[in-house]
Amino acid sequence: DAGVTQSPTHLIKTRGQQVTLRCSPKSGHDTVSWYQQALGQGPQFIFQYYEEEERQRGNFPDRFSGHQFPNYSSELNVNALLLGDSALYLCASSFDSYEQYFGPGTRLTVT
Amino acid sequence: AQSVTQLGSHVSVSEGALVLLRCNYSSSVPPYLFWYVQYPNQGLQLLLKYTSAATLVKGINGFEAEFKKSETSFHLTKPSAHMSDAAEYFCAVSESIQFYFGTGTSLTVIP
Numbered sequence: 001d002a003g004v005t006q007s008p009t010h011l012i013k014t015r016g017q018q019v020t021l022r023c024s025p026k027s028g029h030d031t032v033s034w035y036q037q038a039l040g041q042g043p044q045f046i047f048q049y050y051e052e053e054e055r056q057r058g059n060f061p062d063r064f065s066g067h068q069f070p071n072y073s074s075e076l077n078v079n080a081l082l083l084g085d086s087a088l089y090l091c092a093s094s095f096d097s098y099e100q101y102f103g104p105g106t107r108l109t110v111t
Numbered sequence: 112a113q114s115v116t117q118l119g120s121h122v123s124v125s126e127g128a129l130v131l132l133r134c135n136y137s138s139s140v141p142p143y144l145f146w147y148v149q150y151p152n153q154g155l156q157l158l159l160k161y162t163s164a165a166t167l168v169k170g171i172n173g174f175e176a177e178f179k180k181s182e183t184s185f186h187l188t189k190p191s192a193h194m195s196d197a198a199e200y201f202c203a204v205s206e207s208i209q210f211y212f213g214t215g216t217s218l219t220v221i222p
Contacts (some may be wrong), residue, residue, distance in 0.1 A: 040214075042214045103154050104152075
């Protein structure tokens with residue numbers, strides 16, 4: 001079992017650009033959640049996808065959007081990047097939402 | 112909304128000494144509670160979880176936590192610290208879908 005995988009590992013973008021991050025859930029999991037972890041902070045919930053729909057959203061602007069595919073994998077898209085978007089982006093998968101398994105994260109740097 | 116407070120952003124213990132990491136939460140209903148560990152440049156690994164069964168929860172690597180409803184606390188302990196325990200520890204609470212994380216406690220183990 002590969003667990004939760006994320007790609008890419010690291011990414012450097014310029015302000016104003018757009019970025020897409022990818023996540024493959026743990027085998028048997030159907031729910032994917034995305035978190036933003038700024039340096040020195042705990043993860044902040046962005047949104048959760050289930051059955052290809054956004055089920056719940058945290059306090060993030062519409063520049064953050066996502067998608068879930070029929071195979072349960074997911075993408076996080078961020079438009080019009082700001083310097084403050086620099087962070088570790090974590091994907092977590094679950095079957096019942098109450099126990100989430102996290103991937104290694106994607107480190108996004110916006111310059 | 113839920114909130115999680117982790118007292119002490121940095122904790123240092125000697126190897127072999129007791130580890131105590133503190134977590135208090137706010138919740139109007141019995142919550143689900145979790146402790147995660149994060150090693151440098153890695154994602155979060157679940158240490159243990161409380162889901163309204165036994166109040167004393169045992170996790171991996173010799174860690175355990177006790178749910179105290181009257182104190183709204185879920186402190187993490189380990190009788191004897193090992194060098195490999197040095198990491199960032201996050202307490203999280205969930206009522207439904209969304210997880211709320213504390214700001215983390217960095218544990219240093221002194222040889």
